[in-house]
Amino acid sequence: xxxxxxxxxxxxxxxxxVDSRGRRTSVLIDLEQHGxxxxxxxxxxxxxxxxxxxxxxxxxxxxxxxxxxxRRSRG
Numbered sequence: 001x002x003x004x005x006x007x008x009x010x011x012x013x014x015x016x017x018v019d020s021r022g023r024r025t026s027v028l029i030d031l032e033q034h035g036x037x038x039x040x041x042x043x044x045x046x047x048x049x050x051x052x053x054x055x056x057x058x059x060x061x062x063x064x065x066x067x068x069x070x071r072r073s074r075g
Contacts, residue, residue, distance in 0.1 A: 013033035017026040029038055056064075 011034075013030035015028040016024040017028070019025050031038055
């Protein structure tokens with residue numbers, strides 16, 4: 001069931017799918033109106049997924065950027 005803009009909490013361009021008890025289960029976002037919101041949500045999701053990945057210190061990253069690129073011969 002799709003819930004429209006009946007309550008004061010709803011945002012134009014945002015619609016919620018609700019279950020039989022009226023609980024919100026999913027959201028539909030109009031990307032023409034809220035494209036930047038979707039980008040923020042997606043960035044937050046990717047950040048959360050990468051949380052356990054190993055990290056590099058700023059000094060290491062700077063050193064990697066400044067070092068000459070290693071080229072592999074294709075001989």
